[in-house]
Amino acid sequence: MCDAERRLLANALLDMSNEWFILLSESCIPVYNFSVVYQYIMKSKYSYMGAFDDPGPFGRGRYNHNMAPEVNISKWRKGSQWFEVNRKLAINIVEDVTFYPKFEQFCRPACYVDEHYFPTMLTIQSPNLLANRSITWVDWSRGGPHPATFGRSDITEEFFKRIHEGHECRYNDQPSSTCYLFARKFAPSAMEPLLRIAPKALGF
Numbered sequence: 001m002c003d004a005e006r007r008l009l010a011n012a013l014l015d016m017s018n019e020w021f022i023l024l025s026e027s028c029i030p031v032y033n034f035s036v037v038y039q040y041i042m043k044s045k046y047s048y049m050g051a052f053d054d055p056g057p058f059g060r061g062r063y064n065h066n067m068a069p070e071v072n073i074s075k076w077r078k079g080s081q082w083f084e085v086n087r088k089l090a091i092n093i094v095e096d097v098t099f100y101p102k103f104e105q106f107c108r109p110a111c112y113v114d115e116h117y118f119p120t121m122l123t124i125q126s127p128n129l130l131a132n133r134s135i136t137w138v139d140w141s142r143g144g145p146h147p148a149t150f151g152r153s154d155i156t157e158e159f160f161k162r163i164h165e166g167h168e169c170r171y172n173d174q175p176s177s178t179c180y181l182f183a184r185k186f187a188p189s190a191m192e193p194l195l196r197i198a199p200k201a202l203g204f
């Protein structure tokens with residue numbers, strides 16, 4: 001998974017006009033129009049890579065001491081793979097030969113590389129460029145190992161209020177309520193109602 005993501009970044013870096021790199025999947029959608037998304041990312045001091053220190057078994061519990069000294073447990077981070085990085089961080093990721101072999105060798109199930117590699121290596125290399133949060137909204141409230149998937153009957157204006165409102169985060173070191181620019185996961189059956197509701201609920 002991380003190899004594939006690095007290849008995507010390497011390819012996108014070849015276009016010198018690309019300044020920011022956002023990883024999304026076919027089940028993600030934007031929840032604001034292009035200019036809102038563009039301004040939000042362009043004016044941000046930080047890149048939106050989720051990175052947090054989880055002291056429990058699914059966080060620090062996955063650290064392997066053989067990763068030291070390159071990776072110290074105090075810098076071990078967890079995050080979702082739905083990131084946004086600037087050119088500098090994208091280059092860090094693509095050119096990495098320091099941390100890659102450690103993760104390749106020592107982050108094996110139940111350690112999941114896509115949940116730890118980029119958040120951890122960027123926390124070590126460029127901590128002051130990270131917002132440490134993702135801008136992709138995901139619903140884990142139903143519990144279990146997978147987040148909720150939304151289909152045709154979920155797509156209502158109230159649903160998008162849930163995504164747009166009631167969040168608190170920091171944007172450029174100030175409190176903000178605009179925390180998510182993208183959302184997931186949407187099933188193919190959501191497509192038609194999404195296209196219908198978009199002009200009113202999403203502004204595009």
Ligand SMILES: *[C@@H]1O[C@H](CO)[C@@H](O)[C@H](O)[C@H]1NC(C)=O
Pocket residue numbers: 068069072073074
């Ligand atoms: C990890 O970092 C802490 C604090 O910086 C230090 O005390 C500790 O010795 C380090 N551990 C390893 C294995 O390098």
Ligand SMILES: *[C@@H]1O[C@H](CO)[C@@H](O)[C@H](O)[C@H]1NC(C)=O
Pocket residue numbers: 046123127128130131132
């Ligand atoms: C993100 O976390 C790192 C340490 O892991 C910290 O140095 C950095 O200041 C944090 N970013 C923000 C915006 O607080």
